[in-house]
Amino acid sequence: MSKDKKQNKFKFNAYWVYGIVIGVFLIFNIFFGGIGATGGTTTTPSKFFTFLRDGDVKKVEIVNKREALVYLNDNASKKEIHRKSLPQQFLPLGAVPNYSFEFGDVQLFQKQLEDTINEENLNTELNFRTETNAFGDILISIIPFIVIIAVWIFIMRRMSGGTGPGGGGQIFNIGKSKAKLFDEKLETKTTFEDVAGLEGAKEEVQEIVDFLKNPEKYTALGGKIPKGALLVGPPGTGKTLLAKAVAGEAKAPFFSLSGSDFVEMFVGVGASRVRDLFKQAKDKSPAIIFIDEIDAIGRARGKSNFSGSNDERENTLNQLLTEMDGFGSNTNVIVLAATNRADVLDKALMRAGRFDRQIYVDLPDIRERKEIFEVHLKPLKKAKDLDTDFLSKQTPGFSGADIANVCNEAALIAARNNKKAVEKQDFLDAVDRIIGGLEKKNKIITPEDKRAVAFHEAGHATVSWMLEHAAPLVKVTIVPRGRSLGAAWYLPEERLIVRPEQMLDEMCAALGGRAAEKVIFDKVSTGALSDLEKVTKQARAMVTVYGLSDKVGNLTYYDSSGQNEYGFTKPYSEQTAELIDKEISDIIEKQYQRAVELLKKHKDKLVELAEVLLKDEVIFKDNLETIFGKRPFEVSETEISTEQSQEEE
Secondary structure (H helix, E strand, O other): OOHHHHHHHOOOOHHHHHHHHHHHHHHHHHHHOOHHHHOOEEOOHHHHHHHHHOOOEEEEEEEOOOEEEEEEOHHHHOOHHHOOOOOOOOOOOOOOOOEEEEOOOHHHHHHHHHHHHHHHOOOOEEEEEOOOOHHHHHHHHHHHHHHHHHHHHHHHHHHOOOOOHHHOOOHHHOOOOOOEEEOOOOOOOOOHHHOOOOHHHHHHHHHHHHHHHOHHHHHOOOOOOOOEEEEEOOOOOOHHHHHHHHHHHOOOOEEEEEHHHHOOOOOOHHHHHHHHHHHHHHHOOOEEEEEEOOHHHHEOOOOOOOOOOOHHHHHHHHHHHHHHHOOOOOOOEEEEEEEOOHHHEOHHHHOOOOOOEEEEOOOOOHHHHHHHHHHHHOOOOEOOOOOHHHHHHOOOOOOHHHHHHHHHHHHHHHHHOOOOOEOHHHHHHHHHHHHHOOEOOOOOOOHHHHHHHHHHHHHHHHHHHHOOOOOOEEEEEOOOEOOEEEEEEEOOEOOOOOOHHHHHHHHHHHOHHHHHHHHHHOOOOHHHHHHHHHHHHHHHHHHHOOOOOOOOOOOOOOOOOOHHHHOOOOOOOHHHHHHHHHHHHHHHHHHHHHHHHHHHHOHHHHHHHHHHHHHHOEEEHHHHHHHHOOOOOOOOHHHEOOEEEEEEO
């Protein structure tokens, strides 16, 4: 054992002081408070009067008018009957009584004692003594104060927010930083090997770590390390995981905290915590500071703030701006931050010199999804023939967090079915469970409603199978799942550029459900809610965002800064608004009529498909090929994945 470990083994504890004080009180109370002075073998008044008449009693002391202490003479002490009456003394405290007993009325006992002494003509002395326990009285008097102080200390400790650097959240240190200093020896170490995909983002942050390890490599050429890097991307794409990997790889101190840790009800606390955070980082430089969800304090400052509600947040932001690149210099302090709301951040925070690099962490593509699956499949007992390429194709648009959830759900489903390994079907069921929700096989549906749902889903399948750019169908079910009465899974291409004909085909396929209801029953229902929502958003995006409408022209009313959301006026006139509304309506109605005509042309096959669906409740691609034949335009299998369309009740 090293010398340091020996020293750490015996640490002073404040509770020792409390124990010593209580022990001293007890010792004084025992040995000097009158308890030890009584002593003696307990006896009864009748036996005492027997000893008295035999002439064995030398002296009787009445203490506090309730207890009698009996002292025997020398001759009596030698008698066999009194051999064990004298107690053993722990400390020589003077004469100790041989016997003691309690009595009732002191006057009656005194009269009986004096009468016996006179009758027997004895030389027994009778004394009265009053004893007080000073320390006991003092202890009783200060107990209320001790209780009050103890409660106060307890409340103060409960009010503390932790014991981090600078005193944590103690009530008197409320302005101190709440940042957690990462300890690579104690914490679970995450490395870049644990981060699958994100090759570009990893390369950027690896360079920062490399600079901290080998600064001479860069400074020799006159380069300077970026002062900050902002990780931007959708939720679950691995921004925080990337920061954990930096903490695991960097040999420098790593301070981690959330943007909400700066927010407090007291005025000036946020700015104070920012100052304290950077002071700690400077003292330990070179160091890295990671602020998760920085949009909590980094939102754009208002030009005219009449309410005053944002003053505290803006003061915190101002202090952060000053610390990152103000008049003073922060040598070798690098700030990493993560957010999925980069559009609301203040422009001063985003400029070069504060966050020199903005690293976009996008949703993974099919190749990156395969790498992420391989990472999360390591701890699972999976089947030997499990194909990760197939799993990556079945999860388009899934983030890293979604894929981790799929793997966990698949393991739970396999365990629920008492399997020894996680199989391919378990992963498919997990994807269905996450996208569509839990199956509700016991949900009561009338035959009429079930038939309507079957034709609705068959309409989607038919239209998507017949259109070139619509995503072909993989599976259709009319088993209620989540909030929907039916669901369909598709295999869309992962396109980087979308053309108008592709969007129109997708809209037509989405309206195929309502069109089938119109063709078969000559009436429609509310089951197409999610379809209508989807096509309306697509049509509005075509007209107002992507400039794909000939009547509106090559214009876009999209604002990437997000400032238009807070405005009271639209960026176009009333006449343009009417034109936009009419154009959106025309696009949707044209695709709806197109779907109706297509289903009328193939009505017999639509009915046949719906009947199979009513019979089996679930149909697959093979059923469509049996009824419709091979699809004339197939999508390359290397680019296909799965998507779901839900029809709400």
